[in-house]
Amino acid sequence: MKNLRKYILIVVCGVLATSSTFMTVETATSGVEVSNLQKEETQLSDEKRYLQDLLVKTMSLSQLQERSSGLGYVKPVTLIYVAPPEAVAKLP
Amino acid sequence: MLRRPKLWLSFLEMSVKIYLLSALFLLLFGVLTIKLFYWQVIKGADLSDEARSQYTSSQVTSAPRGNILASDGSFWVVRTQNWLIWADPKEVGNNSISVAQKLATFFVDDPNNKQSLFPETERLQNLLSKSGVSWVPIKQKVDDGVKRNIEALKIPGIGFDSEEASYYPEASSGAQLLGFVGKNETGADVGYFGIEGYYDLPLSGKPGFVGGQKDALGSPILLGGTTQVSAIAGVDLQTNIDKRIQGVVEDELSKGIEKYGASGGSVTVMDPVSGKVMAMASSPSFDPAKYSEYSDSLFKNPVISDSFEPGSIFKVLIMAAGLDAGVVTPDTLCDICSGPLKVDKYLIRTWNDVYHPGISMTDVIVDSDNVGISFVGQKLGAGKLYDYLNKFGIGTKTGIDLQGESAPKLRDKGTWNVVDLATASFGQGIAVTGMEMVRAVAAIANGGYLITPRVVDSIRGDGWEEKVKSDPPVRIISQQSAQEMTQMMVEAADRGEAKWARIPGFKVAGKTGTAQIPVAGHYDPANTNHSFIGFAPPDNPKFVMLVTLKSPQSSPWAAETAAPLWYSIAKDLFPYLGIQSSQ
Numbered sequence: 001m002k003n004l005r006k007y008i009l010i011v012v013c014g015v016l017a018t019s020s021t022f023m024t025v026e027t028a029t030s031g032v033e034v035s036n037l038q039k040e041e042t043q044l045s046d047e048k049r050y051l052q053d054l055l056v057k058t059m060s061l062s063q064l065q066e067r068s069s070g071l072g073y074v075k076p077v078t079l080i081y082v083a084p085p086e087a088v089a090k091l092p
Numbered sequence: 093m094l095r096r097p098k099l100w101l102s103f104l105e106m107s108v109k110i111y112l113l114s115a116l117f118l119l120l121f122g123v124l125t126i127k128l129f130y131w132q133v134i135k136g137a138d139l140s141d142e143a144r145s146q147y148t149s150s151q152v153t154s155a156p157r158g159n160i161l162a163s164d165g166s167f168w169v170v171r172t173q174n175w176l177i178w179a180d181p182k183e184v185g186n187n188s189i190s191v192a193q194k195l196a197t198f199f200v201d202d203p204n205n206k207q208s209l210f211p212e213t214e215r216l217q218n219l220l221s222k223s224g225v226s227w228v229p230i231k232q233k234v235d236d237g238v239k240r241n242i243e244a245l246k247i248p249g250i251g252f253d254s255e256e257a258s259y260y261p262e263a264s265s266g267a268q269l270l271g272f273v274g275k276n277e278t279g280a281d282v283g284y285f286g287i288e289g290y291y292d293l294p295l296s297g298k299p300g301f302v303g304g305q306k307d308a309l310g311s312p313i314l315l316g317g318t319t320q321v322s323a324i325a326g327v328d329l330q331t332n333i334d335k336r337i338q339g340v341v342e343d344e345l346s347k348g349i350e351k352y353g354a355s356g357g358s359v360t361v362m363d364p365v366s367g368k369v370m371a372m373a374s375s376p377s378f379d380p381a382k383y384s385e386y387s388d389s390l391f392k393n394p395v396i397s398d399s400f401e402p403g404s405i406f407k408v409l410i411m412a413a414g415l416d417a418g419v420v421t422p423d424t425l426c427d428i429c430s431g432p433l434k435v436d437k438y439l440i441r442t443w444n445d446v447y448h449p450g451i452s453m454t455d456v457i458v459d460s461d462n463v464g465i466s467f468v469g470q471k472l473g474a475g476k477l478y479d480y481l482n483k484f485g486i487g488t489k490t491g492i493d494l495q496g497e498s499a500p501k502l503r504d505k506g507t508w509n510v511v512d513l514a515t516a517s518f519g520q521g522i523a524v525t526g527m528e529m530v531r532a533v534a535a536i537a538n539g540g541y542l543i544t545p546r547v548v549d550s551i552r553g554d555g556w557e558e559k560v561k562s563d564p565p566v567r568i569i570s571q572q573s574a575q576e577m578t579q580m581m582v583e584a585a586d587r588g589e590a591k592w593a594r595i596p597g598f599k600v601a602g603k604t605g606t607a608q609i610p611v612a613g614h615y616d617p618a619n620t621n622h623s624f625i626g627f628a629p630p631d632n633p634k635f636v637m638l639v640t641l642k643s644p645q646s647s648p649w650a651a652e653t654a655a656p657l658w659y660s661i662a663k664d665l666f667p668y669l670g671i672q673s674s675q
Binding site for chain 1: 166167170172173235259262263265307309311313315335597667672673
């Protein structure tokens with residue numbers, strides 16, 4: 001009985017010591033992982049910003065106008081309004 | 093016996109040694125205690141701080157400034173990231189010439205242009221050859237594309253620091269409306285003028301903070317815990333400014349200024365019912381991305397900051413007041429219009445010195461008759477005229493959401509003499525801003541309500557949107573008076589001096605104004621300011637527009653300058669706003 005208690009105490013101490021070591025190692029490596037993830041996040045947000053800037057530049061109205069005139073589109077000079085035909089009574 | 097003295101001596105020797113050693117240990121202990129006291133107590137706090145600074149890190153996270161959007165949701169101003177390129181001359185070493193040659197090609201507009209490339213190379217070389225420094229900024233505001241290209245060269249000793257920047261997809265379009273982002277005395281970003289200035293606080297957001305412990309390699313120590321206060325990003329502003337209308341207005345204004353030889357000009361387009369400002373442009377202007385290269389005088393928006401004598405466009409307000417007060421009707425005949433009107437020691441004449449005895453009030457507006465409108469002014473009297481001008485918002489700020497608005501004050505009530513009354517009736521001796529005129533005429537267009545002009549429609553945060561509140565419209569004249577005045581303005585556009593400029597099939601309510609320019613106590617004999625204000629369609633107006641030109645040289649009359657410019661812009665607005673021709 002006395003021996004069993006001793007063994008249990010040794011096992012518990014062993015588990016605690018192992019888990020403490022494991023936790024220390026784990027947190028240390030997690031710190032590196034967090035650091036890597038932060039770098040990746042910065043890279044991705046830089047990439048996102050770059051693509052967004054590119055999109056904004058492409059959607060610029062002044063650039064579209066330049067492009068359209070280069071493609072041969074011209075602003076209409078005269079507008080013709082087409083009126084719907086008025087209803088006319090049928091001849092008897 | 094012989095041994096005794098020897099023993100005694102050795103004992104004595106031993107005791108001395110022990111005492112000496114004890115004394116030495118005591119001395120060392122004392123020194124150690126003093127030293128420990130010094131490090132622990134006297135220097136303890138400093139050392140503790142020094143140690144903490146090695147393993148703790150704290151960083152202020154900047155709040156990104158909000159974007160400014162056009163009415164269709166596209167970007168007017170987008171916040172982006174630029175780069176400050178720096179160099180460590182020690183690391184660049186003897187390669188400064190080749191590095192300068194490589195970098196210079198990225199920093200000039202045309203790398204083949206030797207005239208710009210050589211000075212840039214020389215500038216860079218001077219910076220890269222600096223001795224005794226390890227950080228030299230070599231180029232600011234470098235965009236992502238250029239940064240990537242330089243990065244790809246992997247030049248040792250060249251580094252990049254990010255900095256927030258504003259990108260303007262439409263270049264200098266709407267510059268005076270938007271304002272710009274500059275720095276304050278502490279180096280922080282601050283919005284100046286226009287929307288940037290007015291909405292600086294919501295656009296700026298609130299910076300955050302991240303604190304924690306880090307190991308020697310800079311990785312976070314999770315057991316140490318972290319403190320984090322998230323940055324609150326600035327809100328986005330959805331404006332009422334329509335990019336297409338703004339583009340048309342700026343193009344036509346620029347052409348008009350050149351065509352009529354004016355020194356400058358402005359155009360404002362507003363929805364007279366809601367008060368939404370659809371476009372506002374002035375020339376000369378500036379490029380907000382390079383604001384530091386322009387004179388400060390170009391930053392203020394002339395439409396809201398500069399006052400001018402309005403001239404004949406002011407007659408519509410006096411006539412509307414006369415109609416509303418019941419002192420005249422459209423058919424009232426002027427009984428003092430057969431010749432120049434003598435007021436005190438002055439003679440009031442018509443613009444062409446042609447007089448119309450018994451002219452109707454409608455024709456007073458059509459012919460822009462100074463004597464006829466003085467007749468209305470006299471009928472109103474100085475007190476009522478003052479009250480109506482007050483109602484129309486003349487002399488008070490319109491409350492537009494742009495920084496830099498001013499409003500020249502009206503002469504105090506009760507101090508107006510007969511000459512003031514007569515000249516103010518046709519817009520002389522009184523000063524207004526363009527925005528005041530637009531708002532006042534909008535009240536005629538919308539049936540009698542004074543509205544508050546609005547540039548920003550709503551503010552948008554992360555997952556929420558809120559409309560910008562404005563003061564409710566206030567009725568200032570009756571609907572009937574507004575309708576009668578509108579009809580008079582339609583007649584003026586159809587039969588007045590500017591009738592040649594009108595577009596067949598489209599009804600417009602409008603009025604020209606040619607005003608003398610006060611210079612040092614007298615009027616400039618050579619120059620005049622021209623304006624045209626109008627709205628369309630008269631019965632259900634979609635826009636009210638004011639065009640002003642400063643000192644046009646091609647003609648002395650607004651009917652030949654501002655009016656055709658107004659119609660050339662309106663010609664594009666009609667189909668865009670769905671206004672149909674009656675023909």
